[in-house]
Amino acid sequence: MTKSQVVFDPFSEEYFNGPWDIYRRMREETPVYYNEAEDFYALSRHEDVSAAYKDFATYSSAYGLDLAMVRSGEPPPMKMIILMDPPEHRHMRSLVNKVFTPRAIEAMRPMVTETIDRYLSAADPTGFDVVQDFSAYFPVDIITTMLGVPEDKRQQVREWVDTSLHREPGQIEMSDEGMAAIAEAMGLYFQLIQERRNEPQDDMFSRLVAAEIQREDGGVESLEDFEIAGFATLLGGAGAETVTKLVGNAVVEFARHPEQWQKLLDDRSKIPAAVEELLRYEPPVHYNVRRSMREVHLHGVTIPEGKPVFLLQASAHRDPDAFTDPDTFDIDRDRTEAQNLGFGYGVHSCLGAALARMETAIALERLLDRMPRYEVLWNQCERVAMQNVAGWSHVPVRVL
Template sequence: MTTAELVFDPFSDEYFENPFEIYRRMRNEAPLYYCPKRDFYALTRHEDVAAALKDHEAFSSSRGCDLAMVQSDTPPQKSIIFMDPPDHRHMRSLLNKAFTPRAVQAQRDTIVEQIDHYLGQIDSDDFDVVQDFSGPFPVEVITRMAGVEPEYRQQVRHWIDTSLSREPGQVGTSEAGVKANIDTAMYYYALVQKRRENPTDDMISRLIAAEIPREDGRLDKLDDIEITGFATLLGGAGAETVTKLIGTAMVLFARNPEQWQKLLEDRELVPAAVEELLRYEGPVQYNVRYTVKEAHVPSGVIPAGKPVFLLMASANRDERAFTDTDKFDIERDRTEAQNLGLGYGIHSCLGAALARMESVIALEKLLDFMPRYEVKWDGLQRVHMQNVAGYSHVPVRRLAS
């Protein structure tokens, strides 16, 4: 029996539906994968992906984070995820102030309030975990932090979903996605103008007031484009991550009911469950970098001037890094290897602590709300998005406990 040719197509229907089999083959057969058709490389093993994430001198973020952006002649919008040091370092030190442990903890009441609100609106035993719950609540939390007006908070989520959506075979942003990006940028740009005139206690107002050192050492203010770029990123990352993580969680726990039972019996395991969800099937599949010089990783050498997929979701299933890697186990030994689910190195997720806290509280509340449940498998729908994996629809039925 001949083995099918190894083809990694991150824009195919097969990839969107289940990328883990192709990841396994790539790790074993072509850990340093090259795609001649689209002229990119891909790294799948844990040691290679971790090394590349740490090596910002060779693997640059300045051209963007997906293939279309990196291969474009147009530089991406100003945003912290599209920066290399020293600009990245200055911006990160400024933005870190919004996500200190104290600042994150201050969001707890808002998170609980939003979760209780959306669970309280569910008036049937049959509902959709994503559409009715994990879609709406995280974006309320993050956009409130940013200073978005209440009537626009859910709209931000719909713009993000539209901009990230991809049809099979589609590499770049769709017309609807381009319009969504423009609408998002115009909204945030106008909001920055309002906050310049009338500052309030929110992140956009604090960014307007902040000063950061430029390369020549002088202190400077962020311009409106920079603040718009960050606000857009914040809304996107803050909405997508937890939305997808919780939807996936309810699918995985339905497939592994003994793990759900462990949580019902011991709530202290919930934070560990969130870590295992991030490892096993996290919402962020990959980031694309650009080699500004010849780049060296344990599996080989990548020439300068090439896009490189850093497949964190594959690295987190690497048999060389984790024991029983394809087993979903909330009590696994988490000291074996670094969990790359929320990134690693200088571009690790800025809001990781917030995402973890939201996810822990959401799972705790769901354990109370639906201790026994079943997924209606025929209604399950995966998203088709660049970088992001998860479900758009997870219909469930609450069962009598």
């Protein structure tokens, strides 16, 4: 048997420009991929990726989410819910769940709608950059408003997040600028948490400061400042990036598939299904990295204990063993065929998934009103070069 020549380099220009053919070859030729140069493994088939997301005892989140963090072999110093395994994760999740109930999210709808309308109305009605003039701004504005960040600091949070996630081709470690950006964000959050402890307001920082949960021994537990700051850093990053990229991806894919856009123009009730198909077909998050906590034997390959393992949900979404015609963008596809991993799966399924879905659906509704007919200026489109996150930094359109 000849050795596969597939090269999966998640920090290469080829990868940033669209890794779908790489994913296909990985699924077919090397479903447990090993990168010798960087000493990591990757799972690409839906069955394997979804099983790994549910098996936190084997594939741990406690060592980080990216290659640089996981291969250090040390749990990161920051306390974030996404960097925890049960039972610690369970306690933290039950605390923060209190501010993400379906009722709490639905109560945000007027604010979400107003924010989206405000940014879209400021864009040139004859043509604009969907990302730079619209989707880069409203998601971070929404999530930081919910947190309780002052208005003059909200877009600064987005800039800090972008700086921390940016990777030049070949760059694995976070840059010094990225580290400084994270420190700036944490500093802001610490300051706001202290202010809320002294003077609570109607915001998420105040609710997280006040949140309490009864432990099994009957005692009461609350969150410490550094835990709330870590959660805010995570929320600010996820809230700023996923919807920004999902809306940009949406405009690109509907331009490539105008018959699907027409379906939405004919029937707005299909918008939620369109959001699900976008999450499957062109998700904003392509992977998360886990640490193997024991030796794993899969498809004739042994993954040793203590290795970084990429869980490629974007590849899983194009697996023909999971989805019929997976490379076809179809908002009417059967949703029951396989699990959509766009917002994670298992204990780490995204806390803000309902909010992100709401934001994206409202944004699509408004874009249907604003530009029922449009064309993308393809020669001016640019992709991002980021860790974990995929999508477009520039999607200029002309409204017809």
